[in-house]
Each structure stands twice: as structure tokens, then as C-alpha cells.
Amino acid sequence: MKRRxxxxxxxxxxxxxxxxxxxxxxxxxxxxSSPDEADSPQKNEVxxxxxxxxxxxxxxxxxxxxxxxxxxxxxAGKKPGNNNSDxxxxxxxxxxxxxxxxxxxxxxxxxxxxxxxxxxxGKTFSNSSLPYLCPVASPWDCVESYDEALRCEGxxxxxxxxxCRNGMSAEEALLWYLPKLKLTxxxxx
Numbered sequence: 001m002k003r004r005x006x007x008x009x010x011x012x013x014x015x016x017x018x019x020x021x022x023x024x025x026x027x028x029x030x031x032x033s034s035p036d037e038a039d040s041p042q043k044n045e046v047x048x049x050x051x052x053x054x055x056x057x058x059x060x061x062x063x064x065x066x067x068x069x070x071x072x073x074x075x076a077g078k079k080p081g082n083n084n085s086d087x088x089x090x091x092x093x094x095x096x097x098x099x100x101x102x103x104x105x106x107x108x109x110x111x112x113x114x115x116x117x118x119x120x121x122g123k124t125f126s127n128s129s130l131p132y133l134c135p136v137a138s139p140w141d142c143v144e145s146y147d148e149a150l151r152c153e154g155x156x157x158x159x160x161x162x163x164c165r166n167g168m169s170a171e172e173a174l175l176w177y178l179p180k181l182k183l184t185x186x187x188x189x
Contacts, residue, residue: 046070047093049080053116053157056089061164064096065174068183069114069155072105075187076113105174105181107132109188112181114174115154121146124177127153132180154178 049070054063070080104111112132122142126133133153140162143150155177163173171183 042074043094043097045074045080047090047097049073050093051086051090052080052083054089054093055157055161056086058161059165060092060096061168061170061173062161063093064100064170065160065164066157067093067097067100068103068105068170068174069116071102072111073113075104075111078113101185102187103171104184104187105178106184106188107181111188114178116157117150117152117154118156119143119150119158120152120156121150124152124154124156130154132178134180136177136179138177 046067047070050063050066053066053069058066073080105114106112112130115127115130115133120138120141122137122139124133124136124138126135130153138152138156138159141150141152141156141159155174159177160173163176164170168176175181175183
């Protein structure tokens with residue numbers, strides 16, 4: 001009987017200490033891992049920038065491509081837009097951001113800003129001030145009549161979505177529109 005009493009007493013003592021041990025682990029910083037980036041300004045800016053590019057019906061690969069564009073534009077010094085406040089879209093983007101490595105689109109070993117337009121007239125155009133752009137076909141963008149406002153230099157977001165929905169990865173779709181660029185995991189200095 002005495003042993004049972006001591007065992008019960010030890011059990012209750014251990015249960016009483018358990019919350020204290022848990023709280024101690026929550027308060028004590030984990031020095032072996034990097035700080036949580038959940039609220040980092042860069043992450044928030046990249047997600048806001050990608051959300052301004054995306055439509056709600058974009059598949060995950062197209063969302064990944066928009067994250068890469070927003071990430072590169074931010075790294076190249078171009079502030080991303082923030083005109084899409086769809087919370088569900090931003091949650092999807094945040095989940096993809098957290099699960100992906102950072103990729104950079106580079107030209108001559110420099111991160112570049114990626115120009116884009118929602119759609120094109122069936123092809124993209126070059127720009128003499130941006131030597132990494134060249135014309136590419138974007139027939140899935142064809143509109144009924146030519147519209148000067150759809151003179152797309154860089155990436156057609158509608159075309160990007162089309163390519164990703166039809167089996168291309170985010171990286172392949174981006175390189176379709178930007179064949180002179182390279183994708184790299186390490187940010188060039």
C-alpha cells in the first residue's frame with residue numbers, strides 16, 4: 001500500500017512539473033535553428049507581390065512562378081505591387097513560399113527584374129533597354145483583334161498560367177518566356 005501511495009505521489013508530482021517543463025521549452029530560444037520567417041518583411045513583400053500577379057484560379061505551379069517573379073523583382077530593387085487582398089490566395093502563396101527554395105532569374109550573373117503583363121497579343125516583344133528579353137510565341141493569349149495595350153514585354157501571366165496548367169513546371173514556363181535567363185538557387189553577388 002505504501003509503494004502504491006508513493007507511486008501515485010510521484011505520478012502527480014511529474015504531472016505537476018510537466019507544464020513547467022513545456023513552458024520552459026517554449027520560452028528558451030532554440031539557438032540551433034534560424035529565426036522564424038513567418039512575419040519577415042521580405043516574405044510578406046514577396047507574397048504581396050505574387051498575389052498582385054495572380055488570379056485565384058492559378059494552379060500551384062503558376063503561383064510558384066509568380067513567387068519567383070516577385071522574389072526576383074524584390075531582389076532587383078523593384079517594389080512589388082499589393083493590389084490583391086484575397087486572403088485565401090495569400091495563404092496558398094505563403095504555403096508554397098514556405099515549402100520552396102528561393103530561386104533567382106539571372107542574366108550575366110545578376111538578378112533581374114522580370115517585366116510582365118496580364119496577357120499578350122499572341123507573342124511577346126523585346127525591349128532594347130532590357131537585353132535579356134526576346135520575342136516568344138504566346139498563342140494561347142491570342143485575342144480577337146490587336147490591342148496596343150497588350151504589347152507584352154517579358155512574361156504573359158495568362159500564358160504562364162496556361163503553360164503550368166498544361167504540365168510545365170514553374171521553372172519551365174518562366175524559361176519559355178525568358179529563354180536568355182538562367183535559374184539559380186544561389187543569389188549572385
